[in-house]
Amino acid sequence: MGKNKNIRIKDIARMAGVSEGTVDRVIHNRGNVSVDTEKKIQGILEKTGYTSNPIARSLGSRKDYQIEVMIPNPKQDEYWQLSETGIDKALVEWEPYSIAINLKTFDLEDPNSFVQTCDTVLQSEPDAILTASVFYEETLAFSEKLQEVEIPYIVFNTQIDENIKKFDPLCFVGQNMYQSGMVAAEMMHIAMREPREIAVFHIHENVKSSIHLKEKEQGFRDYFTDFIQSDIKIHTFTFLDRKDSFEAQIEECIQQNDLQGIFVPTSSGAYLTSQALENQSKKDTILIGYDLLGKNIHYLNRGTINFLINQNPQLQAYQGVRHLVNHLLLNLEIPPAYLLPLEIITRQNYSSFMNNNY
Amino acid sequence: MGKNKNIRIKDIARMAGVSEGTVDRVIHNRGNVSVDTEKKIQGILEKTGYTSNPIARSLGSRKDYQIEVMIPNPKQDEYWQLSETGIDKALVEWEPYSIAINLKTFDLEDPNSFVQTCDTVLQSEPDAILTASVFYEETLAFSEKLQEVEIPYIVFNTQIDENIKKFDPLCFVGQNMYQSGMVAAEMMHIAMREPREIAVFHIHENVKSSIHLKEKEQGFRDYFTDFIQSDIKIHTFTFLDRKDSFEAQIEECIQQNDLQGIFVPTSSGAYLTSQALENQSKKDTILIGYDLLGKNIHYLNRGTINFLINQNPQLQAYQGVRHLVNHLLLNLEIPPAYLLPLEIITRQNYSSFMNNNY
DNA sequence: CTGAAAGCGCTAACAG
DNA sequence: CTGTTAGCGCTTTCAG
Numbered sequence: 001m002g003k004n005k006n007i008r009i010k011d012i013a014r015m016a017g018v019s020e021g022t023v024d025r026v027i028h029n030r031g032n033v034s035v036d037t038e039k040k041i042q043g044i045l046e047k048t049g050y051t052s053n054p055i056a057r058s059l060g061s062r063k064d065y066q067i068e069v070m071i072p073n074p075k076q077d078e079y080w081q082l083s084e085t086g087i088d089k090a091l092v093e094w095e096p097y098s099i100a101i102n103l104k105t106f107d108l109e110d111p112n113s114f115v116q117t118c119d120t121v122l123q124s125e126p127d128a129i130l131t132a133s134v135f136y137e138e139t140l141a142f143s144e145k146l147q148e149v150e151i152p153y154i155v156f157n158t159q160i161d162e163n164i165k166k167f168d169p170l171c172f173v174g175q176n177m178y179q180s181g182m183v184a185a186e187m188m189h190i191a192m193r194e195p196r197e198i199a200v201f202h203i204h205e206n207v208k209s210s211i212h213l214k215e216k217e218q219g220f221r222d223y224f225t226d227f228i229q230s231d232i233k234i235h236t237f238t239f240l241d242r243k244d245s246f247e248a249q250i251e252e253c254i255q256q257n258d259l260q261g262i263f264v265p266t267s268s269g270a271y272l273t274s275q276a277l278e279n280q281s282k283k284d285t286i287l288i289g290y291d292l293l294g295k296n297i298h299y300l301n302r303g304t305i306n307f308l309i310n311q312n313p314q315l316q317a318y319q320g321v322r323h324l325v326n327h328l329l330l331n332l333e334i335p336p337a338y339l340l341p342l343e344i345i346t347r348q349n350y351s352s353f354m355n356n357n358y
Numbered sequence: 359m360g361k362n363k364n365i366r367i368k369d370i371a372r373m374a375g376v377s378e379g380t381v382d383r384v385i386h387n388r389g390n391v392s393v394d395t396e397k398k399i400q401g402i403l404e405k406t407g408y409t410s411n412p413i414a415r416s417l418g419s420r421k422d423y424q425i426e427v428m429i430p431n432p433k434q435d436e437y438w439q440l441s442e443t444g445i446d447k448a449l450v451e452w453e454p455y456s457i458a459i460n461l462k463t464f465d466l467e468d469p470n471s472f473v474q475t476c477d478t479v480l481q482s483e484p485d486a487i488l489t490a491s492v493f494y495e496e497t498l499a500f501s502e503k504l505q506e507v508e509i510p511y512i513v514f515n516t517q518i519d520e521n522i523k524k525f526d527p528l529c530f531v532g533q534n535m536y537q538s539g540m541v542a543a544e545m546m547h548i549a550m551r552e553p554r555e556i557a558v559f560h561i562h563e564n565v566k567s568s569i570h571l572k573e574k575e576q577g578f579r580d581y582f583t584d585f586i587q588s589d590i591k592i593h594t595f596t597f598l599d600r601k602d603s604f605e606a607q608i609e610e611c612i613q614q615n616d617l618q619g620i621f622v623p624t625s626s627g628a629y630l631t632s633q634a635l636e637n638q639s640k641k642d643t644i645l646i647g648y649d650l651l652g653k654n655i656h657y658l659n660r661g662t663i664n665f666l667i668n669q670n671p672q673l674q675a676y677q678g679v680r681h682l683v684n685h686l687l688l689n690l691e692i693p694p695a696y697l698l699p700l701e702i703i704t705r706q707n708y709s710s711f712m713n714n715n716y
Numbered sequence: 717c718t719g720a721a722a723g724c725g726c727t728a729a730c731a732g
Numbered sequence: 733c734t735g736t737t738a739g740c741g742c743t744t745t746c747a748g
Contacts, residue, residue, distance in 0.1 A: 006725095008724095008725055008726085009725070009726065009727095010725075010726095018734075018735085019734065019735045019736075020725095020726080020727095020735085020736095021727090021728085021734070021735060021736075021737095022733085022734060022735075024726070024727065024728085025733095025734085028727090031733095032733055032734080033733070033734080034733060034734090037733085037734085051454070052725085052726075053454060053724090053725055053726070054454050054455075055413055055416050055417050055454070055455060055456075055724090055725080055726095056417055056724070056725035056726045056727090056740095057725080057726055057727075058413050058726090058740090059413050059414055059417050059724085059725080059726070059727090059740045059741070059742090060725070060726035060727040060728085060739085060740060061726075061727050061728080061740085062727085062728090062739090062740060063727090096409075096411065096412050096413065096688070097413060098413075175710070176710065179706065179707070179709075179710060182706045183704065183706045183707045185706075186704055186705065186706040186707075187704070190548060190549050190664075191548050193551075223706070306548075330454070339710060339713070340710070341701070341707065341710045341711045342706075342707040342710045343699070343701060343702075343707075344701075344702040344704065344707065346541065346544055346545070346702065347544065348537065348540045348541045348543075348544040348581070348700075349537070349541045349544075349699065349700040349701075349702065351537075352533070352534065352537060352697060352698070352699045352700045353699045353700075355697070364741095366740095366741055366742085367741070367742065367743095368741075368742095376718075376719085377718065377719045377720070378719085378720095378741095378742080378743095379718070379719060379720080379721095379743090379744085379745095380717085380718060380719075382742070382743065382744085383717095383718090386743090389717095390717055390718080391717070391718085392717060392718090395717085395718085410741085410742075411740090411741055411742070413740090413741080413742095414724095414740070414741035414742045414743090415741080415742055415743075416724090416742090417723095417724045417725070417726090417740085417741080417742070417743090418723080418724060418741070418742035418743040418744080419724085419742075419743050419744080420723085420724060420743085420744090421743095
């Protein structure tokens with residue numbers, strides 16, 4: 001019965017004519033081993049293809065791994081609430097393996113709050129960190145510090161230019177934003193009857209300061225101009241926090257423009273636009289948004305929203321933790337990027353996406 | 359550092375004034391414990407909310423779990439090849455936990471081959487079984503035997519009526535076929551310009567003997583008749599293995615009928631239909647099929663196939679094993695049904711579905 | 717019916 | 733630099 005086929009530390013110790021302790025030292029590069037024995041053991045290790053038993057290791061080392069997870073305050077935004085769900089799932093899944101997951105949240109609107117959280121997290125000296133990358137510059141600065149203190153980290157949500165010197169996470173978890181814009185455009189193209197004018201709505205967030213919006217818009221535009229070479233007119237409208245509400249601004253916009261389709265790259269923008277569309281009785285306008293927020297599903301069901309693209313924040317967070325665990329516990333190779341599928345959500349399939357995600 | 363917050367067997371042994379061995383006996387209902395001590399220990403167990411440490415259990419019991427997995431021969435069908443991929447993934451993932459996964463394949467076309475495999479599998483007395491349910495009656499008979507010998511099993515691929523007495527798997531892994539037909543219809547509806555006549559193509563497999571085809575067709579039809587109350591004409595054509603090839607039969611059919619849309623509920627049917635469509639230069643016909651087979655992707659890329667619905671055979675197999683492991687190793691609650699999302703695949707998003715699925 | 721004791725494979729503290 | 737030793741929490745003989 002026993003797993004006697006697998007070679008144990010004891011076995012290679014015997015083969016090398018040394019003690020288990022010494023073998024353990026070279027396996028974990030703990031030093032204090034002469035070059036000769038080190039080489040000898042290393043050789044046997046490779047020859048036998050030894051792999052350590054993670055179960056035994058976890059039992060033997062009375063180590064509790066601490067993973068810090070940083071996301072915007074879930075109370076501010078349903079999107080991040082979903083993200084928290086995924087973290088909770090990860091939490092219960094790995095609790096029995098002595099992995100503690102500590103959630104730290106920061107203010108979605110305030111970079112300083114993120115910076116403060118970074119400090120707190122650094123002071124707690126965790127074994128690994130998972131952070132949402134919502135603030136570009138600040139995430140970069142944080143990652144630089146993490147490289148210094150050599151804490152492994154994974155970043156999720158928004159891709160950051162990979163070529164930055166001091167940015168080298170274990171892995172990025174997220175989606176290909178550009179391609180996601182292409183998918184949105186494709187669905188709009190399929191659903192539209194007589195396309196003449198369409199628009200991209202940037203609501204609340206400013207395109208300029210937000211890479212993911214820029215990428216999505218570019219993908220969306222490129223589909224029409226390059227891929228199908230249509231001469232459709234594509235507007236861009238930006239709605240920021242001003243004295244008149246978003247709804248009012250949007251209503252005014254759709255009143256003044258005869259749009260057959262609207263693409264809204266932010267998750268909460270879709271339902272705001274829906275409200276405006278319904279108020280203006282423009283139910284024929286094709287509306288494409290993001291994510292399975294409660295209000296988005298409401299309008300999807302009513303037919304006001306035609307499609308949603310699911311960024312699956314739950315899965316993103318869950319997979320982020322998962323990769324960290326694989327790294328910490330199992331020394332597995334972690335892919336530099338883990339891109340989730342671009343899920344197209346409709347009235348008929350959304351419910352199938354709402355339960356089992358793991 | 360240690361997980362000293364968690365109560366150990368040693369602790370409750372001390373509390374109950376008995377030895378660890380006795381506690382272990384009541385925890386696992388191994389008998390040989392007086393009613394009094396049993397009750398006492400049981401009480402403490404509940405009061406303290408004791409949960410056993412799966413890591414330690416796995417180390418302590420030198421047990422190698424054997425899981426038998428049964429699928430149709432992957433060489434016969436690319437669909438089952440994908441399935442095998444998922445099993446391989448599971449295999450390497452749980453190998454370090456002393457879980458052995460043994461793949462047994464049978465002939466997709468021959469129920470007897472399945473029955474034989476069942477016997478082989480039963481004789482090996484595995485700890486758990488995962489089987490694809492391609493043959494209705496035979497799967498039922500097998501499950502009956504499994505209940506008798508009390509081997510836990512999970513079934514995936516095709517849902518079997520839950521109300522059958524002797525069919526009670528730990529879990530069913532698959533998709534809601536009916537809803538999947540609805541999704542197909544929805545996409546067809548969105549993509550069609552002037553719908554008058556459409557058809558469901560049953561290729562190779564006969565509807566009558568195949569529940570999943572029946573369900574998918576029903577969902578597809580109900581969408582048009584009930585959900586959007588269209589008076590579109592929906593044909594059903596069945597193409598079986600005869601002297602003239604499938605392609606020839608299909609070509610003849612599309613030549614004689616002016617179809618604006620075709621729904622093909624079997625995965626390999628989609629590319630066969632594509633060929634016929636291209637031969638007849640009917641590229642405007644909306645074609646909806648299933649699954650990310652190489653040839654399907656080829657025609658998706660050419661625009662001949664408009665949409666695919668992904669049944670994600672890899673994930674189905676992987677999740678099946680995963681649930682079995684959760685059951686065996688961690689005593690986790692397993693949901694009676696684990697339904698995968700109904701993924702809509704297009705030219706723009708298919709590649710995002712082809713790598714990370716786990 | 718019950719307790720004692722030996723281990724699972726690995727880690728870590730401590731001598732030397 | 734290296735070996736010995738005592739566990740981690742649970743399972744599993746084996747006596748009694």
